[in-house]
Amino acid sequence: MINALSMPCAVVTAVGVGALIAALRRDGYRVIGPTLRDQAIVVDTIRTLDDLPRGWTDHQEVAGYRLQRRDDAALFGYALGPQGWKRLLHPPVQPLWQMADAAGEPAASPPETERLAFLGVRACELRAIAIQDRVFLGGAARDPHYAARRAGLFVIAVNCGTAGGNCFCVSMASGPRVESGFDLVLTELLDEATPRYLVECGSDNGAKFLATLPKRAAEETDLAAARAISEATRASMRRAMPAGDHAALLRANPTHPRWDEVARRCLTCGNCTAVCPTCFCTAISDQSDITGRNMARERRWDSCFTSEFSFIHGGSVRSSGRSRYRQWLTHKLSTWVDQFGSSGCVGCGRCITWCPVGIDLTEEVRAIAANPTAEESRDDNA
Amino acid sequence: MTRQRPRLAVWKFASCDGCQLSLLDCEDELLAVAGAVEIAYFPEATRGTVRGIYDVSLVEGSITTPHDAARILDVRRRSRQLITIGACATAGGIQALRNLADVREYTAIVYARPDYIQTLATSTPIAEHVSVDFELRGCPINKRQLLEVLAALLAHRRPVTPAHSVCMECKARGNVCVMVAQGTPCLGPVTHAGCGAICPAYARGCYGCFGPMEMPNAPSLSEHLAALGMDRATLARFWRGFNAHAAPFREEAHCHDD
Ligand code: SF4
Ligand code: SF4
Ligand code: SF4
Numbered sequence: 001m002i003n004a005l006s007m008p009c010a011v012v013t014a015v016g017v018g019a020l021i022a023a024l025r026r027d028g029y030r031v032i033g034p035t036l037r038d039q040a041i042v043v044d045t046i047r048t049l050d051d052l053p054r055g056w057t058d059h060q061e062v063a064g065y066r067l068q069r070r071d072d073a074a075l076f077g078y079a080l081g082p083q084g085w086k087r088l089l090h091p092p093v094q095p096l097w098q099m100a101d102a103a104g105e106p107a108a109s110p111p112e113t114e115r116l117a118f119l120g121v122r123a124c125e126l127r128a129i130a131i132q133d134r135v136f137l138g139g140a141a142r143d144p145h146y147a148a149r150r151a152g153l154f155v156i157a158v159n160c161g162t163a164g165g166n167c168f169c170v171s172m173a174s175g176p177r178v179e180s181g182f183d184l185v186l187t188e189l190l191d192e193a194t195p196r197y198l199v200e201c202g203s204d205n206g207a208k209f210l211a212t213l214p215k216r217a218a219e220e221t222d223l224a225a226a227r228a229i230s231e232a233t234r235a236s237m238r239r240a241m242p243a244g245d246h247a248a249l250l251r252a253n254p255t256h257p258r259w260d261e262v263a264r265r266c267l268t269c270g271n272c273t274a275v276c277p278t279c280f281c282t283a284i285s286d287q288s289d290i291t292g293r294n295m296a297r298e299r300r301w302d303s304c305f306t307s308e309f310s311f312i313h314g315g316s317v318r319s320s321g322r323s324r325y326r327q328w329l330t331h332k333l334s335t336w337v338d339q340f341g342s343s344g345c346v347g348c349g350r351c352i353t354w355c356p357v358g359i360d361l362t363e364e365v366r367a368i369a370a371n372p373t374a375e376e377s378r379d380d381n382a
Numbered sequence: 383m384t385r386q387r388p389r390l391a392v393w394k395f396a397s398c399d400g401c402q403l404s405l406l407d408c409e410d411e412l413l414a415v416a417g418a419v420e421i422a423y424f425p426e427a428t429r430g431t432v433r434g435i436y437d438v439s440l441v442e443g444s445i446t447t448p449h450d451a452a453r454i455l456d457v458r459r460r461s462r463q464l465i466t467i468g469a470c471a472t473a474g475g476i477q478a479l480r481n482l483a484d485v486r487e488y489t490a491i492v493y494a495r496p497d498y499i500q501t502l503a504t505s506t507p508i509a510e511h512v513s514v515d516f517e518l519r520g521c522p523i524n525k526r527q528l529l530e531v532l533a534a535l536l537a538h539r540r541p542v543t544p545a546h547s548v549c550m551e552c553k554a555r556g557n558v559c560v561m562v563a564q565g566t567p568c569l570g571p572v573t574h575a576g577c578g579a580i581c582p583a584y585a586r587g588c589y590g591c592f593g594p595m596e597m598p599n600a601p602s603l604s605e606h607l608a609a610l611g612m613d614r615a616t617l618a619r620f621w622r623g624f625n626a627h628a629a630p631f632r633e634e635a636h637c638h639d640d
Contacts, residue, residue: 038558038585063606065563082558092554267599269571270546274553288537290414290529301554306546307596321599356549356561356571357606 008207009200010215011222014075017186017197018049019213020156024117029154032088033119034081039067041078043085046119053078060165060349063358073195076120076188079164080348084125084277085118089149090132092301096284099295106297111148119156121182123175124167124346126157128277130181134340135280154205157182161190161229163237166349168362171240174346177230184210187226198226241347242366249369250334254326258367263322265357270303272351272359273328278336278344283308304328329361388437388536391423393457395443395450396477396505400522401468402426402442408525415529418536438463438535441514444470444477444505451502451511458512465531466508469521469624473593476521478505478627505627518543519574521591521624527576544575545596548588552579560587567607567620572598572630593625600634614638 012019024031025047033046034053041053058078059066070077097106121129136146160167160176169175178185183206187198198218201207273279283302288295302309304327310317318324336344345361352360392402406427408415415421423432439461445451458464469475480488481504489496508514518531527543534541544550548570552559560566560582568587570579574595581588594600604617612620621635 038563040558040563042556042558063562064565065559067563082563083553083556087556092556265599265602265605267547267571267602268597269549271549271553271559271571274550285542286539287530287542288533288539290411290418290533290536292418292533292537301550303546303550306544306550308544308546321597354559354562356559356568357602 007201008210009198009218009223010210010213011189011218012197012199012213012215014049014054014073014195014197016199016213016215017052017075020184020209021046021049021119023209023212024154029115029117031117031119032085034076034078036067040065040082041067042081042083043088043118043120049075052076057162058164060353062166062352062360063355065353072190074161074188074190075195076158076186077161077190079160079162079167080122080125080350082350082354083275084348084350085121085129086132086277086279088116088118089129089153090136090146090280094145094282094299096297096299100293102293102295106295109145111144113148113152115152115154116149117154117156121155121157121178122160122348123157123178124169124172124348125277126155126178126181127174127346128348129155131278131340131342131344131346132280134342135278138340154209155182155184155202157185157202159185159187159226159230160233161188163233164349164353166239166352166360167237167347168239168241168349169347170234170237171243172343172345172347176233176237182206187229189222189225189229191225196222198222239349239352239362241345241362242369244369246333246343246365247337248334249365249372250330253368253372254330256368256372258364259322259326261367262325262359262364263320265359266305266321266325267357268305268321268324269356270305271354271356273303273305274301275350275354276332277348277350278332278346279303281309304331325359329364332361333365387418387420389422389435390419390438390440391432391436391457391461392421392426392440393423393442394425395441395454395471395508396446397443397468397470397475399426399442401471401520402440404467404523404525404528405440408529411529415532419532432460434460436461438465438532441466441471441508442468444474444507445502445511446477446480446505447501449500454508454511463515463535464508464512465516465518465535466514467518467520467523467528469519469591469593470505471508472517472519472628473625474505474507474627476624476626479622480505481627482622507627516541519592520576524576524578546575547571547595548573548575548577548579548582548592551575551577552582555579555583557582560585565610567610567612569603569620569623571595572600572603590621590623590625590631593628594630598630600630601637604634604638614640 031046095109099106136143157178182202307316332344531541561568566587569590570588574592618638
């Protein structure tokens with residue numbers, strides 16, 4: 001828990017945010033943050049303050065996202081971009097080894113050495129990173145690529161000033177206020193003519209960078225304004241995961257008729273797993289070139305919605321959309337708890353926004369919870 | 383490592399040549415391909431003649447004439463492995479739109495002497511005529527996937543050509559979904575991967591060039607597009623592109639005919 005009394009904090013303007021970007025770049029970091037591209041606010045390489053989406057926001061609904069103008073100069077006045085930080089820490093394609101001579105030895109792909117600084121990480125996303133830390137670093141087999149990227153990471157979090165249309169972090173106890181896992185956290189204060197930013201430190205490295213910025217001391221009014229913003233965001237959140245023990249609910253309902261109903265709509269396209277900040281599943285593929293001398297192994301994002309994902313001798317274990325959607329939701333909310341000690345959902349709502357046909361997991365849980373003893377449908381595994 | 387170079391043939395049926403040109407388009411890799419296989423018959427590139435048995439036949443194009451219907455049987459007999467390449471060969475191609483119309487009427491409009499034209503009423507994929515060992519999708523095919531199929535064949539392994547949706551490639555590429563962010567209709571969720579999600583990368587919806595993915599849920603996508611305001615006639619056309627004859631797309635389009 002951040003303690004404003006023991007860790008330094010200060011107030012900066014947008015100029016200070018720009019100075020922070022410059023200082024990180026001088027120190028050798030590649031700064032990744034929000035920027036406008038393809039009618040959305042995506043995360044990408046940031047060089048200056050001008051790359052940030054000043055005065056833009058996102059309107060999100062079920063299967064809908066629209067970029068919109070704000071009537072102020074907010075830098076962080078949007079909720080969440082189409083994809084989060086996962087693609088940087090756990091990229092879509094990860095080379096594992098190459099072999100230049102069929103008779104030779106495979107050479108492991110070296111872990112990344114580039115240091116990344118993430119600017120604008122939200123509370124739910126920090127929780128998601130902590131979950132992926134457990135997945136990739138918490139077990140006996142540590143992923144050296146993830147470990148290297150993670151070790152060099154500098155995190156500038158942002159306390160959300162608005163709840164996105166599909167956010168439900170409050171009901172997942174993962175936001176909207178950032179609590180841990182950052183070097184610096186910004187709260188954008190828009191109650192004066194020009195935006196100002198309360199900057200709080202979460203690490204010595206964060207304090208080192210804060211010391212270099214043009215700033216003034218934080219006053220009690222700044223701290224109170226920041227707290228009020230988090231409270232307002234919390235209060236304005238419209239979507240919620242229904243309360244209850246989801247792990248037990250889904251464990252007890254593998255044959256609920258709702259699975260057939262959602263399968264009628266689900267495209268098994270895999271968008272939900274790709275945008276989910278905690279989904280981590282991959283496929284390994286070996287490739288040889290036309291000469292047969294050069295080989296490579298790579299790991300790429302896979303999804304429980306593909307046939308190959310559960311393909312074993314004789315075919316795909318999960319051959320229907322019904323079994324695949326059930327696998328996704330049940331892993332996310334139930335077996336994830338057994339496996340990693342927490343829910344696999346942080347309430348970011350991305351899977352709701354970016355599902356092409358607008359399947360909303362909170363509605364699916366609500367439907368099952370409303371009638372948990374509904375007459376069972378087919379009880380086959382497929 | 384030495385090995386006998388397999389003999390490769392490239393055959394053309396009703397098509398635009400675009401897919402076989404993908405092989406010539408492999409400029410950087412062409413020498414390696416020529417070193418790995420003996421290109422024994424490829425009229426587009428060499429003057430070789432049909433002789434004997436081929437280890438691998440790449441077949442482009444669909445069957446639209448009685449002559450081609452007979453010729454594909456001969457090609458199958460001469461081929462140890464027969465690989466179809468492209469939407470024409472795997473689904474009948476754009477010319478399969480004739481399957482929905484009266485071909486005699488078409489020939490009467492297009493040709494001065496329609497009585498000289500010998501054609502079938504339909505355009506059909508190769509697999510409706512002979513057994514096919516592997517189908518490589520696309521309109522046109524992706525040249526990297528073609529190289530992968532050839533490399534896999536030589537190494538006796540399965541080619542890595544995933545049958546999941548284009549959306550998976552679209553997200554891996556980092557595209558912003560055009561359907562969600564711009565309301566642009568997109569066939570990506572029901573279409574077989576392979577192109578790398580080129581169209582959404584240029585703010586266009588997917589045209590379905592690679593045909594149906596492994597488990598397409600066409601009715602659900604139609605229902606969603608109808609809710610977004612697409613009328614029935616447009617919906618029927620939406621499903622009728624380069625892969626109009628592929629069963630899941632054909633049946634879905636039919637649901638929106640009057
Ligand atoms: S399941 Fe959906 S709402 Fe939950 S963390 Fe994943 S993308 Fe976000
Ligand atoms: S829930 Fe939505 S995004 Fe996920 S696979 Fe189904 S249709 Fe695609
Ligand atoms: S743009 Fe098309 S292919 Fe890409 S994610 Fe959206 S629906 Fe899928």
